Amino acid sequence: MEKNLIVNKKSLSNVVCEFEIYEPLIAASAKAGQFIILRYGELGERVPVTLVDWNEQKGTITAIIQSIGKSTAVFNSLKVGDKFTSLAGPLGTPVEIKNYGTCVVVGGGVGIAEVYPIAKALKQAGNKVISILGARTKDLVILQEKMQQVSDEIIITTDDGSLGQKGLVTDAIKTLHDKGVKIDVGFIIGPIPMMKWTAKLMTQLGIKPYASLNPIMLDGTGMCGCCRVVVNGQTKFACVDGPMFEATNIDFDNLIARTSEYKEQEKESFLKHEKDHKCKIGLH
Amino acid sequence: MPNPALPKQEGQRQEPKDRIKNFEEVAQGLTSKQAAIESSRCLNCKEPRCQAACPVNVKIPKFIAALNKGDIKAAIEAIMTTSLLPAICGRVCPQEKYCQGACVLKEKFGPVSIGLLERYTADTARKQGLLKAPKPEQETGFKIACVGSGPSSLACAAQLRRLGHKVVVFEALHAFGGVLRYGIPSFRLPREVVNSEIKTIEEMGVEFRQDILIGPSTSVKDLLKEFDSVYIGSGAGLPTMAGIPGENAVGVYSANEFLTRVNLMQAYKFPESDTPVKIGKQVIVLGGGNSAMDAARCAKRLGPEKVSVVYRRSQEEMPARKEEVLNAMEEGVEFQFLTIQKEVITDEKGHVKALKCLKARLGEPDEKGRRRPVAIENSDFLIPADSIIVAIGQKPNPIIAKTTPDLKMTERGTMQLDENGNSSIKGVFGGGDITRGGATVLLAMKDGLEAAGRIDNYLKTQTPKGK
Numbered sequence: 107m108e109k110n111l112i113v114n115k116k117s118l119s120n121v122v123c124e125f126e127i128y129e130p131l132i133a134a135s136a137k138a139g140q141f142i143i144l145r146y147g148e149l150g151e152r153v154p155v156t157l158v159d160w161n162e163q164k165g166t167i168t169a170i171i172q173s174i175g176k177s178t179a180v181f182n183s184l185k186v187g188d189k190f191t192s193l194a195g196p197l198g199t200p201v202e203i204k205n206y207g208t209c210v211v212v213g214g215g216v217g218i219a220e221v222y223p224i225a226k227a228l229k230q231a232g233n234k235v236i237s238i239l240g241a242r243t244k245d246l247v248i249l250q251e252k253m254q255q256v257s258d259e260i261i262i263t264t265d266d267g268s269l270g271q272k273g274l275v276t277d278a279i280k281t282l283h284d285k286g287v288k289i290d291v292g293f294i295i296g297p298i299p300m301m302k303w304t305a306k307l308m309t310q311l312g313i314k315p316y317a318s319l320n321p322i323m324l325d326g327t328g329m330c331g332c333c334r335v336v337v338n339g340q341t342k343f344a345c346v347d348g349p350m351f352e353a354t355n356i357d358f359d360n361l362i363a364r365t366s367e368y369k370e371q372e373k374e375s376f377l378k379h380e381k382d383h384k385c386k387i388g389l390h
Numbered sequence: 391m392p393n394p395a396l397p398k399q400e401g402q403r404q405e406p407k408d409r410i411k412n413f414e415e416v417a418q419g420l421t422s423k424q425a426a427i428e429s430s431r432c433l434n435c436k437e438p439r440c441q442a443a444c445p446v447n448v449k450i451p452k453f454i455a456a457l458n459k460g461d462i463k464a465a466i467e468a469i470m471t472t473s474l475l476p477a478i479c480g481r482v483c484p485q486e487k488y489c490q491g492a493c494v495l496k497e498k499f500g501p502v503s504i505g506l507l508e509r510y511t512a513d514t515a516r517k518q519g520l521l522k523a524p525k526p527e528q529e530t531g532f533k534i535a536c537v538g539s540g541p542s543s544l545a546c547a548a549q550l551r552r553l554g555h556k557v558v559v560f561e562a563l564h565a566f567g568g569v570l571r572y573g574i575p576s577f578r579l580p581r582e583v584v585n586s587e588i589k590t591i592e593e594m595g596v597e598f599r600q601d602i603l604i605g606p607s608t609s610v611k612d613l614l615k616e617f618d619s620v621y622i623g624s625g626a627g628l629p630t631m632a633g634i635p636g637e638n639a640v641g642v643y644s645a646n647e648f649l650t651r652v653n654l655m656q657a658y659k660f661p662e663s664d665t666p667v668k669i670g671k672q673v674i675v676l677g678g679g680n681s682a683m684d685a686a687r688c689a690k691r692l693g694p695e696k697v698s699v700v701y702r703r704s705q706e707e708m709p710a711r712k713e714e715v716l717n718a719m720e721e722g723v724e725f726q727f728l729t730i731q732k733e734v735i736t737d738e739k740g741h742v743k744a745l746k747c748l749k750a751r752l753g754e755p756d757e758k759g760r761r762r763p764v765a766i767e768n769s770d771f772l773i774p775a776d777s778i779i780v781a782i783g784q785k786p787n788p789i790i791a792k793t794t795p796d797l798k799m800t801e802r803g804t805m806q807l808d809e810n811g812n813s814s815i816k817g818v819f820g821g822g823d824i825t826r827g828g829a830t831v832l833l834a835m836k837d838g839l840e841a842a843g844r845i846d847n848y849l850k851t852q853t854p855k856g857k
Contacts, residue, residue, distance in 0.1 A: 135607040143601075145564055149656060151664035152564070177664055192564035194601035324655070324665075327562045327603050328787055329572075329627035330647035336638055341631070346789065363640045363740035371666035378661045 110190040113166060118248045121173045122216055123182045124158075130165030132157070132195050138203060138227040139318065139350050142169065142195030143326045146180050150191060153177050154323045154345070156220035156295075157196060167195075170219035170248070175372045176379040197326045201316070201350045203227045207290035208234040210282070210313070211257070212275050212304055214296020215241050218248050220318060221295040226256040228293075234258050236282065236289070240275035240296065244268035275300065276307050289313045294353065298362050305353035317353035319344045321365055336360050392433050398500040399428040406720040410690050413576045413658055416717065417481075420503070425510045429458035432502045435494060440504060443492035445836035446473045446545070450489055450504055457511055466515035469508060470524060474548040474591060475541070475835065477516065477583045480509025482574060483832045484711050516586060523593040527554035531854035534845060535560060535617040537604045537790070539588075540568020541831045542822025543623030545838030546845075548591045550621075553846050557596045558617070562603040565654060568625055569823075569831065572646075572654040573681065575688050605793040610818060618855050619817045619845050622805060623838060626784040626823035632676060636734030637780070641670070641742035645681045645781035652688045670776020671695040674745050675723075676731055677781035678708040680830075683715060685779045686723045698724040698773065700731060702750055702763040726773070728752070730765050734778060744772040784828045802827055811844050817852075819845055 107113070107128045114126035132142065136157050143152045159168035173182045184190075201224050209228050213221035218239050229235045237257040241247045242265045254260055261278045262270025271278060275296075282289065292308045294301045294317045301317040308315035321333040321344050328346035335344050336357035342348060402418040409416050420428060432454040440450045449468045456464035469476045485491070485505035493501035515521040532555045536543040539561040547557045565571050567584045592598060602608065604624070613620050629644035631637055643651075648667065651657040655665035673694050675686040678701035689697045699718070701708060704727045708715060719725070726747075733746040749769035752761040791799045798806040798814035804827045805820040807813055813820055821837025823829060 131602075131607065147664070149659065149663035151655065192601050194562065194564070194603060196607050197603065324647060324650055325563060325572075327627070328789055329629075330650050331629045331631065331644040332647045334638055341638060357638075360638055360740060364638070367640050368666050368668065371660065371668065375661045375664060375666070 107165075108189065110193045112184055112186050112188050112190070115184070115186050118170065119245050121182075122170060122246075122248055123173075124168060124170045124219075125181075125184075126166045126168055127190065127193065128165055129167045129193060129195075132167050133160040133162050133165050136160040136167060136196045137200035138223040139201030140196035140198045141326070141349065142167070142193055143197065143323070144169070144181060144190050145192045146177070146184065146190055148191070150180070151177050152324060152326065153181070154197075154320075154326055156223075156318075158219045158222055170216060172216040176375040179376065179379060194326065198345060198349050199347065201227070201293070203231050205232045208236065208288060210236045210238060210279065210289050210292045212238045212279070212292060212294045212296065213240070213253075214275060214300040215246055216248070217296035217300075218253065221293060222249055222252060222256070224293050225253060229256045229258075236261070236287070238263065238275045238278045239270075240264070240278075240300070241269075242266065276304055279304065279307055279311070279313075283311050292316065293350070294318070298358055298365065301353065302358035305356065305358075309354045315353040316350050317356060318350045319348055319356070319361060321361060322367065392430055394431045394433060394495045394499045396427050396431050398431065399424040399503055399506070401503070401506050406722070409577065410721050413691060415580050416577050419513060420506050420510045422514075425457065425507060428503050428507055429454050431495065431499070432458070433494065439492040439494060440489035440502075443488045445488060445832045446479065446839055448473050448479070448489075448508065453511060454502070454504070454507055457507060462511065462515050462518060463520045465511045466521050469511060470521075472839075473835070474524070474552075475544060475587050476508055476521075477512035478541070478570065478579065478587050479832065479835070480505050480507075480512055481579050481583065482570075484830065486711075486713070488832070521590065523590045524552055526551050526594055529556070530554045530849070531856060532556065532618045532849045532852070533558070533616070533855070534619045534621060535613045536621045536623060537610070537613075538562075538568055538622070538624040538822075539566040539598065540623060540625045540822060540834065541570060542625075542834035542838035542841075543568070543621065544588065544591060545835040546621045546623060546821065546842045547596045547838075548594065549839050549842035550845060551591070551594045551596045553842070555846075555849070559596060559598045560602045560604050561598065561600050563654065564600050566598055566600065572650045573684065574831075575649070575653055575684050577687070577691070578684070603789065605789040610790065610794045610797065610815070614815075614817060616855065618849060618852055619819065621838075621841055621845060622790060622813075622818065622820040622824055623822045623834070624787055624790055624824050625834075626826075626828045627787040628785040628803075629780070630783040630785055632731055632780050632782055634731055634733055636736055639734050639736045639742050640740050641668075641775075641777040642734060643777065643779045645675075645677070645685045645779055646784065648685055648779045649681070649688065652692075658688075658692060667692065668777070669694055672775050673697045673777050673779065674773060674775045675699045675779045675781055677701065677783070678703065678710055679781065679783070680710045680714060681784070682781035683710045683718050685781050686718050687721060689779065690718075690721050690723055694776075696724065697722075698726055700726045700729045700745070700747065700773070702728070702730050703761065704728055704752060707752075707760045728763065730763060732770065735772065742775055742778055744774045745778055746770060746772055784823070786824045786827065790824070811841065817848065819848075
């Protein structure tokens with residue numbers, strides 16, 4: 107089998123796909139919290155994607171992709187038997203896995219997939235794992251079963267109440283705290299505002315928060331500094347120093363501003379893709 | 391008979407007004423007629439100073455003499471006895487510092503345009519199918535890993551392969567060439583040239599593996615289990631920022647990021663390519679080196695209203711090649727000398743709005759003999775900007791050092807070599823910017839070639855691991 111080959115694919119929602127990719131070198135060395143960089147096409151961009159799972163025996167890795175722009179739409183249109191043009195990894199510093207005691211693992215939207223390997227590793231290290239999965243609506247709550255397997259307790263929150271509790275992940279954390287559950291550490295992955303407010307709440311409640319940051323990346327190997335983030339007043343490169351950082355003093359507003367830099371171009375690229383795509387359909 | 395008094399041939403160039411609208415090569419080289427005239431200016435000195443000054447010891451009079459006879463095959467073979475990257479060298483080598491600076495004709499008639507002749511030879515030979523990968527010597531059974539695929543690694547890999555060793559080149563990115571690919575713009579070094587030179591090395595039997603970052607998952611120690619020796623040519627890929635307030639604002643790029651977007655990812659083709667770049671109407675480039683010139687000239691081609699280079703010293707102290715500074719000036723890049731950056735001013739959305747600067751004067755010379763800039767008190771002023779590209783230097787990427795605890799590094803973060811060029815780990819060698827900290831393509835190639843010799847000597851004391 108060839109490197110970069112898609113050996114399995116399934117849809118988790120109408121915008122989220124799960125890929126199993128043949129990548130024996132990465133499967134043999136991946137650790138929780140690391141990521142890969144995917145690229146498709148000769149003029150394709152480099153997209154960082156969290157390593158969700160890996161199977162050393164099969165030599166495969168799992169990546170879960172939410173279609174949010176041109177590149178991710180192209181990725182999600184690939185089929186079993188297709189190959190990514192390039193795939194590099196594992197990149198980034200792994201999350202420090204040890205016995206912390208009780209951990210709360212918080213995933214928002216597709217962040218649920220990204221937080222899964224951390225929950226799994228924490229569980230294996232003997233922690234009590236409480237997982238909080240948040241999403242806008244029922245259909246976007248992914249990997250519920252897998253998360254169940256690696257959690258001692260699982261709480262689901264949806265904005266519209268279509269699954270689990272109606273509300274936000276922060277509401278669930280407050281409830282746990284009010285019930286007197288002692289939590290030692292929290293790991294948060296999701297949309298930036300969600301990470302910002304969750305980290306703030308955890309800090310107030312005396313829970314040490316960690317958040318996995320998702321700035322724009324280019325090379326992902328520490329070369330360009332595009333992904334710089336401000337943690338405790340210091341500039342860090344998320345690709346090599348992170349992506350997981352202690353979250354009490356992250357400048358989330360700077361991160362929001364920097365990740366919004368190319369909004370217009372992302373839209374332009376996506377619209378062009380849709381148009382080109384439709385034209386092709388028209389030809390058939 | 392040679393005739394040095396013939397007019398020195400400079401080759402065709404794209405006009406500034408045209409070239410700022412494209413990424414095609416600016417210097418277009420010599421025509422065959424010009425090459426004939428230029429090659430006849432060479433005196434074929436018995437003790438060629440040009441050759442002695444060349445970092446990679448190109449057989450200059452020999453190749454020029456062959457070229458003058460019209461024997462392209464002999465000319466390219468003469469070059470390739472020492473340099474396997476002739477079309478790259480002919481373009482990016484600062485010849486005025488080396489061969490052309492040493493040419494005996496320099497004072498009276500102007501030096502022979504050796505760089506242009508080398509480039510002409512390489513390009514013509516390739517076009518005519520005469521540029522052939524040299525046949526490697528008998529297989530030795532030894533296997534060497536070259537980390538990185540920039541100029542030093544390529545030079546080292548090609549030379550080791552020529553000596554009969556098996557060589558595997560590991561590259562972290564998706565395309566080979568290192569700084570030749572992500573740093574140097576295509577208008578100075580077309581991508582087809584990089585591609586064909588690498589192809590020649592591949593044809594010699596060097597294996598190239600992309601997307602593998604040596605360090606975190608496969609360490610140097612891991613490589614030593616499979617390979618008899620490891621050459622580290624991972625370059626100086628860590629950007630130095632200016633350390634001023636506001637530097638993480640939206641719209642502030644390191645030169646590495648900006649150049650990688652434009653050159654490696656081809657952002658200038660967006661939306662045909664998927665990677666965008668956004669610089670707005672007014673661009674400031676900080677720094678006075680070659681990267682600053684590359685960044686300013688790339689920025690100019692993206693069509694903003696104004697590109698200004700802000701440099702602390704005066705034009706005279708600029709570390710960039712004179713030719714590149716002139717190219718930038720011709721293209722309408724503006725220069726603000728004796729200007730020190732102080733703070734990035736942002737708008738309410740966290741986006742760059744201006745650069746606050748101080749005026750400077752020149753003070754006493756520093757340890758390198760360059761006069762130091764001294765800030766003039768209360769001389770603050772603002773330069774409006776939509777984007778700022780910080781091109782004030784690079785340091786070695788710390789990944790190798792971090793993941794190879796036994797590898798001794800200097801305080802500057804460069805790999806430490808002893809007086810014989812050996813690292814602190816047996817069998818591990820290094821060169822280029824990982825040891826120099828930020829030099830030139832040619833010095834990197836020279837290091838690669840020299841290291842290949844040292845590795846070959848080292849292997850003579852070893853038996854192959856034989857995998």
